[in-house]
Amino acid sequence: MNIILLGPPGAGKGTQARKLVDERGMIQLSTGDMLREARSSGTEMGKKVAAIMDAGELVTDEIVIGLIEEKLNGEQGGGFIFDGFPRTLGQADALGALLSKVGQTLDSVIEMRVDDEALVARITGRFTCGNCGEVFHDATKPTKEDGKCDVCGSTDLKRRADDNEESLRTRLMEYYKKTSPLIGYYYAKGDLSTVDGLAEIDAVEASIKAVLDKG
Numbered sequence: 001m002n003i004i005l006l007g008p009p010g011a012g013k014g015t016q017a018r019k020l021v022d023e024r025g026m027i028q029l030s031t032g033d034m035l036r037e038a039r040s041s042g043t044e045m046g047k048k049v050a051a052i053m054d055a056g057e058l059v060t061d062e063i064v065i066g067l068i069e070e071k072l073n074g075e076q077g078g079g080f081i082f083d084g085f086p087r088t089l090g091q092a093d094a095l096g097a098l099l100s101k102v103g104q105t106l107d108s109v110i111e112m113r114v115d116d117e118a119l120v121a122r123i124t125g126r127f128t129c130g131n132c133g134e135v136f137h138d139a140t141k142p143t144k145e146d147g148k149c150d151v152c153g154s155t156d157l158k159r160r161a162d163d164n165e166e167s168l169r170t171r172l173m174e175y176y177k178k179t180s181p182l183i184g185y186y187y188a189k190g191d192l193s194t195v196d197g198l199a200e201i202d203a204v205e206a207s208i209k210a211v212l213d214k215g
């Protein structure tokens with residue numbers, strides 16, 4: 001089963017994708033994570049996209065489609081979760097073509113609906129484990145022990161360079177201009193389901209499970 005988690009920055013896509021990986025053995029394909037990895041390993045592409053990401057703008061379709069194509073050709077397993085991809089109509093068309101090239105289909109697109117006010121609090125309170133990638137939040141998901149990841153015990157807890165109010169404003173603008181048209185695109189294809197992303201993490205997980213189990 002291949003699915004897309006669609007929603008604005010801070011909607012909870014990464015949080016829910018990790019749960020699906022743990023519970024269903026699916027493979028999370030986050031273009032944001034791939035781009036951050038390219039940055040931290042200092043590749044040419046990483047250097048090129050760093051400033052764009054920090055400003056909150058979208059990198060080119062060509063780059064992210066290339067990243068996804070590599071993964072689709074390389075990985076196998078219990079289905080893909082596309083997290084933060086596609087983000088433009090061009091990327092959505094490319095994903096359809098790439099999946100059919102490897103003999104796969106898209107089963108479900110889950111829109112995680114959250115209002116803008118909640119997003120600011122979500123983004124400015126977020127921190128992540130640099131070792132295992134677990135996502136935390138100062139108020140809604142703090143670590144059990146101060147300064148230590150609950151999952152792997154690492155003390156390498158980080159905040160993202162683009163998690164500030166100014167970049168978030170640009171990220172939201174990019175979302176509404178370029179990504180939100182995908183809601184209509186997938187609705188028209190009959191692939192779209194919507195869940196309430198404002199609910200608590202476990203409740204959102206249950207809504208997603210209900211969508212996936214319905215088939």
Ligand code: AP5
Nearest residue numbers: 009010011012013014015031032059084122126136137201
């Ligand atoms: P990316 O890394 O994809 O960031 P994003 O879309 O802005 O999404 P986030 O990771 O910020 O949010 P999320 O929905 O995963 O929320 P999370 O689960 O962490 O992209 C970064 C940049 O890379 C882009 O700006 C762009 O430059 C570039 N890029 C990436 N993909 C691209 C593409 N396809 N095309 C072009 N450019 C691309 O949750 C947020 C916080 O809220 C956490 O602290 C979490 O603990 C908390 N939380 C989660 N769920 C709940 C809940 N239900 N209740 C309370 N708190 C919650």
Ligand code: ZN
Nearest residue numbers: 129132149152
């Ligand atoms: Zn960890």
